[in-house]
Amino acid sequence: MGKFRKEGKKEVPQVSTSSLPDIVYMLIFFFMITTTMRDVELKVKTAMPKASEIQKLEHKALVSSIYIGPPRDAKLGTESRIQLDDSFARVNDIADWIQKERDSRSEADRPLLTTALKVHKDTRMGVVTDVKQELRKVGAFRINYTTLKGSALEN
Amino acid sequence: MARKVPEINSSSQADIAFLLLCFFLMTTSMDVDYGITRRLPPPVEQNDEDVKVKERNVMNVMVNKSDRLLVNGRPSDISMLKDLAKDFMTPRPGDETAPEVETKTFDLVGDVLMSKGVISLQNDRGTSYAMYISVQNELARAFNEMKEELALKKFNKHLDQLNEDQTKAINDAVPVRVSEAEPVEYKSN
Numbered sequence: 001m002g003k004f005r006k007e008g009k010k011e012v013p014q015v016s017t018s019s020l021p022d023i024v025y026m027l028i029f030f031f032m033i034t035t036t037m038r039d040v041e042l043k044v045k046t047a048m049p050k051a052s053e054i055q056k057l058e059h060k061a062l063v064s065s066i067y068i069g070p071p072r073d074a075k076l077g078t079e080s081r082i083q084l085d086d087s088f089a090r091v092n093d094i095a096d097w098i099q100k101e102r103d104s105r106s107e108a109d110r111p112l113l114t115t116a117l118k119v120h121k122d123t124r125m126g127v128v129t130d131v132k133q134e135l136r137k138v139g140a141f142r143i144n145y146t147t148l149k150g151s152a153l154e155n
Numbered sequence: 156m157a158r159k160v161p162e163i164n165s166s167s168q169a170d171i172a173f174l175l176l177c178f179f180l181m182t183t184s185m186d187v188d189y190g191i192t193r194r195l196p197p198p199v200e201q202n203d204e205d206v207k208v209k210e211r212n213v214m215n216v217m218v219n220k221s222d223r224l225l226v227n228g229r230p231s232d233i234s235m236l237k238d239l240a241k242d243f244m245t246p247r248p249g250d251e252t253a254p255e256v257e258t259k260t261f262d263l264v265g266d267v268l269m270s271k272g273v274i275s276l277q278n279d280r281g282t283s284y285a286m287y288i289s290v291q292n293e294l295a296r297a298f299n300e301m302k303e304e305l306a307l308k309k310f311n312k313h314l315d316q317l318n319e320d321q322t323k324a325i326n327d328a329v330p331v332r333v334s335e336a337e338p339v340e341y342k343s344n
Contacts, residue, residue, distance in 0.1 A: 017169070024172035031179035049285040053295035057188040116188065119284045126280030128287070129338045136198045145288060146190035152292035153234055155285040 044069035044083045049121040050150030057144055062112050064101045065146075066094070068127060069120030080123040082131065091127075094134040114142040121155060191291055199337060212254045214243045214274045218290060220281025233289050240297035244332070246270040263324040264309045277336040294333050302329045 067083040217225040247253040254272030
């Protein structure tokens with residue numbers, strides 16, 4: 001055995017780090033492609049209720065969200081408010097907002113547009129009903145009550 | 156004689172790349188939203204006549220402003236709602252108090268005995284959203300269990316193992332017959 005051992009070459013060769021940047025770049029590209037920046041700043045609290053009979057909300061590009069809940073800013077009271085995009089809105093603003101959301105999608109995608117209602121669990125149904133009536137008026141029939149996973153009996 | 160350009164030291168390239176990586180790692184949100192998907196009915200026209208539905212075909216579910224449940228005029232509890240709904244929607248031919256039944260034929264599943272029952276859901280403006288979602292969820296659970304039973308009976312498979320055509324057939328054979336009443340405000344006393 002000793003016959004094959006070369007003299008004076010006992011240290012382990014250093015691991016080459018020259019490919020490290022390439023690996024990291026690959027990771028970067030992965031995250032750059034999958035990333036979706038949070039598009040709105042939440043002005044209302046949306047602690048959603050739990051439900052078990054739920055479906056995955058697919059095609060995020062075709063979903064527009066309406067947030068309803070008590071304002072985060074305590075100075076604005078505890079009454080539930082509606083948030084569209086980045087600002088508070090009233091029920092009358094929903095028709096224009098839906099129109100704007102439709103215009104920003106391609107013709108083929110418009111019928112598939114879903115409105116996700118992200119509503120705080122303590123919200124009274126009055127405001128939610130008003131929103132739903134408004135959505136019916138403008139023909140945005142596909143809605144999704146966004147919830148958390150869990151048993152509905154615990155709400 | 157051309158001057159030799161010194162090579163750029165690339166040992167910090169990895170660090171820069173790591174910084175970028177950290178940035179995208181932090182900002183990325185791969186959370187998926189889940190929820191109950193519903194289709195709203197088209198708005199009611201003024202001149203539309205009220206569709207008459209026989210009383211035996213309707214199960215009235217009401218939720219008042221203090222989140223109390225009333226099923227067909229009787230106080231009830233949310234934990235019982237799923238079984239009540241399932242019981243109501245199960246076809247019982249010959250029973251005069253149960254909803255009417257009809258037999259329909261569908262592709263793949265064949266003849267199915269269906270109940271003509273409709274669950275009518277009405278809530279107050281003061282009902283909490285959590286309660287509303289619970290009720291919607293329990294009703295959906297009743298229908299999903301009926302779908303699961305039919306899938307096991309007809310295809311001998313669980314609902315989530317069916318292919319697209321089979322799922323469609325099951326969804327046609329077990330329609331989710333929940334109708335939300337037009338909003339009215341009713342007094343509580």
